[in-house]
Amino acid sequence: MFTGLVEAQGVLLTRTTQVGGVRLSFSHPGFQLSLGESVAISGACLTVVAFDEQYFSVELSHETLALTTLGQLEIGHQVNLERALRASDRLGGHLVTGHVDGVGVISALVPDGEMTRVVLTPPTALLRYIAKKGSLTVDGVSLTVNEARDAQVELLLIPHTQAVTTLGALFAGKSVNLEVDILARYVERMLSFQQ
DSSP: OBOOOOOOOEEEEEEEETTTTEEEEEEOOSOOOOTOOEEEETTEEEEHHHHHEEEEEEEEHHHHHSSSSSOOOTTOOOOEEEEEOOOOOOOOOEEEEEEOOEEEEEEEEETTTTTEEEEEEEGGGGGGGGOOTTTEEEEEEEEEEEEOOOEEEEEEEOOOOOHHGGGGOOOOTTTEEEOOOOHHHHHHHHHHHHO
16 A cells, blocks of 8 residues: 655666566665565556665566556656555555556646646546546556546646656656546445445
C-alpha cells in the first residue's frame, strides 16, 4: 500500500531482457531499501530484487510491460519512486495499491498562474471510477480531480508537485499510468451483488 506522495525520482540505468519479462535497474533514490521490498515506480508496485549504494533492480513480467508505461522507458528516463506505507506512517495522499488500472494520455496542458491545468483522457472503462474532487493516481502521484467530464478529466499541478515529480515534464500526447481510487472499485463490487 502507498500514499501517492512521491519520495524521490530515479533514473533508468539498465534494461535487461529475461525469460518472461525484463529487469530494470534505477539510480539509487537516496533512501534505504531492502531485498524483497515493494517500491512504487511511476505508480506500479514492484519488488526490489537487487540493490547496492548506486542502484536497485526490479523485474517486470510481460503483463506489467503490457499494462503500464514502464515498457516504454528508455535509458535515462526519470521515474517517480515511493516506498510502501508502514502502519505507523501518516496517510497524506490517499490509499494507493500500486496496481495500475490503465494508461491514460495527456490531452492538453494549460498554464494557470504558477500552476498547470492538466487535461487527461483515461481509458473509457475507468471513467466511471473517477469523480470530481475524488482522487486519481497519475504516474504514482496522488492528485485531486478538479473536473470529470464524459471522456476527460482535469487535474491541477501545483509548483511543488511539478518540481519534485516527473509530472513537471508532462507534454501533450504523453502516456501515463493511472490508478483509480480503490474505494470506487469496492463500492461497484458491493452494488453488483444487490442487483
